[in-house]
Amino acid sequence: MKGTIILILVYIAFGCKSDVSDTNPQDDVDAIEFEQNDSSSYENLDVIEPSAEFIQFVKEIGLNRWIHDTSRVNKVQLYGLKGIEIHFFDDYPFYSIPYNETQVHIALRNNHTPEQKVANEILSKTKQIWGYFYRDSTASNFISDGVIEQWCYDDSTSSQLAYDHLKRNGGIVYFNTMPFFYRKNNNVFIFHTRAMAFSYDQKNIYEQFVARLEN
Numbered sequence: 001m002k003g004t005i006i007l008i009l010v011y012i013a014f015g016c017k018s019d020v021s022d023t024n025p026q027d028d029v030d031a032i033e034f035e036q037n038d039s040s041s042y043e044n045l046d047v048i049e050p051s052a053e054f055i056q057f058v059k060e061i062g063l064n065r066w067i068h069d070t071s072r073v074n075k076v077q078l079y080g081l082k083g084i085e086i087h088f089f090d091d092y093p094f095y096s097i098p099y100n101e102t103q104v105h106i107a108l109r110n111n112h113t114p115e116q117k118v119a120n121e122i123l124s125k126t127k128q129i130w131g132y133f134y135r136d137s138t139a140s141n142f143i144s145d146g147v148i149e150q151w152c153y154d155d156s157t158s159s160q161l162a163y164d165h166l167k168r169n170g171g172i173v174y175f176n177t178m179p180f181f182y183r184k185n186n187n188v189f190i191f192h193t194r195a196m197a198f199s200y201d202q203k204n205i206y207e208q209f210v211a212r213l214e215n
Helices: 002-022 025-035 052-062 072-076 103-109 114-123 156-173 196-214
Strands: 086-089 092-096 128-136 145-152 180-184 187-192
Touching (some): 103 156
Antiparallel strands (some): 145 187
16 A cells, blocks of 8 residues: 555656646747847748848938837837737848738728729739838837838839829828828838828938938
8 A cells, every 4th residue: 555655656746747847948938039030030931021221221210219119019009010920130120011901901991992992902912011110219208100111012013003003092091191102113112100290200201211212
């Protein structure tokens, strides 16, 4: 009887030890490190990276008050970026936005004019959409912020069509604000914000971007 009790106790102790060994704290550390890796973590995925000009531009505005903030973007929520996958390029966070989750698609799918149906079809041909969220690092109360998006297409003809339809439907998509659109080669860039008051700051950022790409 005594021997049987000893065997049971040994079995219980072994079972508890096995449960602990299955939950290795290093697993959590590895997961965190993977989330924080730069674009090299995604080098084998079939993605089109943000253009070099786009990456360089967000670096430049980051030196002049406009910084990224992955925590704040979840608080303001109106940009629809919460839960969207983040890729890091040169340590800057870019959101890989599926077309069906863009503000453009959401606005156009709820409107049923022939023009908007055509626009939705043409715009949906994008191969990759990158979003970058920025906010004013100098403000403490009324904090200006916005998003820059790069939409990548197969060729300049497709990007021109997309640009034309965005221009025609921008007022519907970005209601009561002042969006800006710019096309360069195969890419269309959208500058948008969540409040009209922020559009004036955004206009200055947009003009800096255009001047950089055209010089």
